[in-house]
Amino acid sequence: MAVGLAFPDHAAGPAPRRLSPARLAIYVFLAFSAAFFLVPIYIMIATALKTMPEIRGGSALHWPVAPDLVAWFKAWSSACVGLDCTGIHVGFWNSVRIVVPSVFLAVLVGAINGYCLSFWRFRGANLMFAIMLFAIFIPYQVFVFPMISISAFFGQYGKLPGIILVHVIFGMPIMTLMFRNYFAGLPIDVFKAARVDGAGFWRIFWQIMLPMSKPIIVVAVIWQATASWNDYLLGLVFAGRDNLPMTAQLNLLVTAEMGAHEYNVDMAATLQTALIPLIIYFVSGKWFARGIAAGAVKG
Amino acid sequence: MKRPHRWAPKIAMLPTILTVVVIYVGCLSWTVFVSFTDSQSIPDLTPSGLEQWIRLFLDYRWRAAMSHMFVFGAFYVIGCLVLGYVLAIFIDQRVRGEDFFRTVILCPHALSFIVTGELWKWYLDPEFGLQKFVRDLGWSRFTFDWIADRHLAIYTLVIAGIWQSVGVVMVLMLAGLRSVDEDIWKVTRVDGIPALRVYLSVVPPMMLPSLLTSVALLGTGAVKNYDLVVAMTGGGPGIATDVPSKFVMEYLFERSNIGLAAAGATTMLLTTIVVAAPLLLWQAWQRRRRLARNA
Numbered sequence: 001m002a003v004g005l006a007f008p009d010h011a012a013g014p015a016p017r018r019l020s021p022a023r024l025a026i027y028v029f030l031a032f033s034a035a036f037f038l039v040p041i042y043i044m045i046a047t048a049l050k051t052m053p054e055i056r057g058g059s060a061l062h063w064p065v066a067p068d069l070v071a072w073f074k075a076w077s078s079a080c081v082g083l084d085c086t087g088i089h090v091g092f093w094n095s096v097r098i099v100v101p102s103v104f105l106a107v108l109v110g111a112i113n114g115y116c117l118s119f120w121r122f123r124g125a126n127l128m129f130a131i132m133l134f135a136i137f138i139p140y141q142v143f144v145f146p147m148i149s150i151s152a153f154f155g156q157y158g159k160l161p162g163i164i165l166v167h168v169i170f171g172m173p174i175m176t177l178m179f180r181n182y183f184a185g186l187p188i189d190v191f192k193a194a195r196v197d198g199a200g201f202w203r204i205f206w207q208i209m210l211p212m213s214k215p216i217i218v219v220a221v222i223w224q225a226t227a228s229w230n231d232y233l234l235g236l237v238f239a240g241r242d243n244l245p246m247t248a249q250l251n252l253l254v255t256a257e258m259g260a261h262e263y264n265v266d267m268a269a270t271l272q273t274a275l276i277p278l279i280i281y282f283v284s285g286k287w288f289a290r291g292i293a294a295g296a297v298k299g
Numbered sequence: 300m301k302r303p304h305r306w307a308p309k310i311a312m313l314p315t316i317l318t319v320v321v322i323y324v325g326c327l328s329w330t331v332f333v334s335f336t337d338s339q340s341i342p343d344l345t346p347s348g349l350e351q352w353i354r355l356f357l358d359y360r361w362r363a364a365m366s367h368m369f370v371f372g373a374f375y376v377i378g379c380l381v382l383g384y385v386l387a388i389f390i391d392q393r394v395r396g397e398d399f400f401r402t403v404i405l406c407p408h409a410l411s412f413i414v415t416g417e418l419w420k421w422y423l424d425p426e427f428g429l430q431k432f433v434r435d436l437g438w439s440r441f442t443f444d445w446i447a448d449r450h451l452a453i454y455t456l457v458i459a460g461i462w463q464s465v466g467v468v469m470v471l472m473l474a475g476l477r478s479v480d481e482d483i484w485k486v487t488r489v490d491g492i493p494a495l496r497v498y499l500s501v502v503p504p505m506m507l508p509s510l511l512t513s514v515a516l517l518g519t520g521a522v523k524n525y526d527l528v529v530a531m532t533g534g535g536p537g538i539a540t541d542v543p544s545k546f547v548m549e550y551l552f553e554r555s556n557i558g559l560a561a562a563g564a565t566t567m568l569l570t571t572i573v574v575a576a577p578l579l580l581w582q583a584w585q586r587r588r589r590l591a592r593n594a
Contacts, residue, residue, distance in 0.1 A: 029389055030394065034403045043422055137515065232411065233548075282402075
C-alpha cells in the first residue's frame with residue numbers, strides 16, 4: 001500500500017448484540033482508558049474557569065462552582081510573559097504569522113519534490129531522498145548552532161522570514177515523503193499520456209498532478225500546521241524576542257516567578273495555546289489519523 | 300517526444316538539494332567536527348582530539364542525563380507499544396462507539412509537548428492535583444507525589460509522554476491489525492487457537508512494518524525529548540530529570556561551551572542512528588527484494 005489514505009476503515013461487521021462478560025470487560029477497559037486520556041484535558045478547562053480561592057480550597061478535578069472567564073481574559077491580554085504584561089495573545093498572533101506561510105511553503109516544496117522523485121528521477125535522487133528520510137529522526141540540537149551562523153549571515157537570525165524558513169527546512173522531509181508516496185500510487189499512464197500530448201514539466205505539475213492530489217494536500221496541511229504550531233525549540237532559538245511563538249510564551253508565562261502562582265491563568269493560557277491544534281483535530285476528524293498513517297516513515 | 304526538460308526537475312528541486320547539502324549534510328558534519336575542537340563561546344576550528352569527549356563522559360551531570368534518557372526511552376517505548384497494541388486489539392473487537400474511543404485516544408497527540416507538560420505538572424501537583432482529589436474523597440493518606448520525588452520524577456515524564464503519544468501507536472497498530480489477511484483470522488478460528496496466542500505470536504510477525512515504524516518514531520522521540528522536560532519538571536527536582544537534549548541546549552546557549560555541546564549533540568545523533576537502524580535496514584532490504592523480484 002503506497003499511502004495510508006484508505007485507512008482507517010471500520011471493523012468488519014456490526015457489534016454483537018449480546019453483552020457477554022468478556023465484552024463487558026472490553027468496554028470497562030476502554031472506558032477507563034478514555035478517562036485516562038480525557039481527565040487532563042478536563043482539568044485544564046475546569047481550572048481555567050475557576051477563581052484562585054476556589055482552586056486553593058478544592059482540587060484540580062472539581063468542576064467550578066461558578067465558572068467565570070476572568071482568568072481567560074487575563075491570560076489572553078494582561079498576564080505577564082517575561083517582562084511584558086500583555087498576555088499571551090501576542091504569542092498567538094506570532095504563531096499565526098509563523099505557521100501560515102510555513103505551511104504554504106512546506107507543502108508546495110513537498111509537492112514539487114514528491115512529483116520530481118516519482119516521475120522525473122535523476123541521478124542522485126535516491127540518495128537525496130534517503131538523507132531526507134533519515135533527517136526526520138535527527139534531533140535539532142545537531143543542526144541549530146551552525147544554522148544560526150547561516151541565518152545571521154543572511155541577516156535573518158531572530159527575524160520572521162528566518163523562522164519561517166527553518167520550519168520549511170525541517171518540515172520538508174515529511175512533506176516530500178507524503179507526496180512521493182501518494183504520487184507513486186497514481187497510475188503512471190496519466191503521466192505518460194500527458195507527456196505524449198506534449199505537456200511540459202510545470203504544466204503536468206500544475207494542471208494534472210496538483211488537482212489530483214487534493215487528499216494528500218489536506219493531510220499535509222494538517223500535519224505541517226499542527227507540527228509548526230506545536231514547535232517549541234525552533235521558535236525559541238530562531239524566532240527572536242519579537243516573534244516568539246505561543247508555546248515559548250506559554251512557558252515564560254507559567255514559569256514566571258513573580259508573585260503568587262495564578263494556576264487558573266496558567267491553565268487558561270495553556271488552553272489557549274492548545275486551542276488551534278484541538279480545533280484542527282476535531283474539525284479534520286479522520287484526516288488527522290490518515291496523516292499519521294501517511295507520515296509514518298515507509299520506504 | 301521532445302526532451303527539453305531534463306534540467307527542469309533539477310531546477311525545481313534546487314532549494315531542496317541546497318537544503319540537503321548545506322543543512323542535513325553540512326551543518327551535521329560541522330557539529331561532528333566541532334566536537335573534536337576546543338570551541339568555547341565562539342567556534343574555533345583547530346582540532347583538539349578527544350578532549351571534549353573525555354570531559355563530556357567524565358561529567359557527572361551528562362552521565363545522569365544519559366541514563367535518564369535511557370530509562371525514559373525504555374519505559375516510554377515499551378509502554379506505548381504495549382498499551383497501544385492492547386488498545387488497538389480492544390478497539391478491533393467490533394465495539395460500539397469505535398469512533399468515540401479512537402478520537403479520545405488520539406486527541407492528546409494534537410497537543411504540543413509544552414502543553415502536555417503544563418497539564419501534567421498541574422494534574423500531578425501534590426498540593427492541588429490528583430493526590431488532593433483522592434484525599435478529599437476520604438483516603439486521607441493517599442500519596443502520589445512522584446513529580447516532587449528525586450527517584451520517581453522521571454516516571455511522571457514517562458506517563459505524560461505515553462499519554463501524548465500512545466494514540467499514534469494505536470492508529471498504526473490498528474492499521475496493522477486490519478491489514479492482516481482475513482483468511483488468517485478464519486484459520487485461527489477454525490483451528491480453535493486461543494485469542495491470546497493469536498495476538499501474542501501469530502499476528503505480530505505480520506505487523507512487522509507497523510512495529511518497526513513505531514519503535515523508530517518513539518525511540519527517536521525519546522532522544523529528542525526536550526519540550527516535555529522543560530515544561531513539566533524543568534529537569535528537576537535537582538537534576539533528577541535532566542536529559543541530553545537539555546544539557547546540549549544549555550551548553551550551546553547559556554554556558555557557552557560549543558565544543559562540549561557538539562560532543563553531546565553527536566552522542567544524541569549516534570543514539571538516533573542506533574534506534575532508527577532496524578527500520579531503515581529493513582526498508583533497504585525490502586527495496587532490494589522488490590528490485591530483485593522485478594528484475
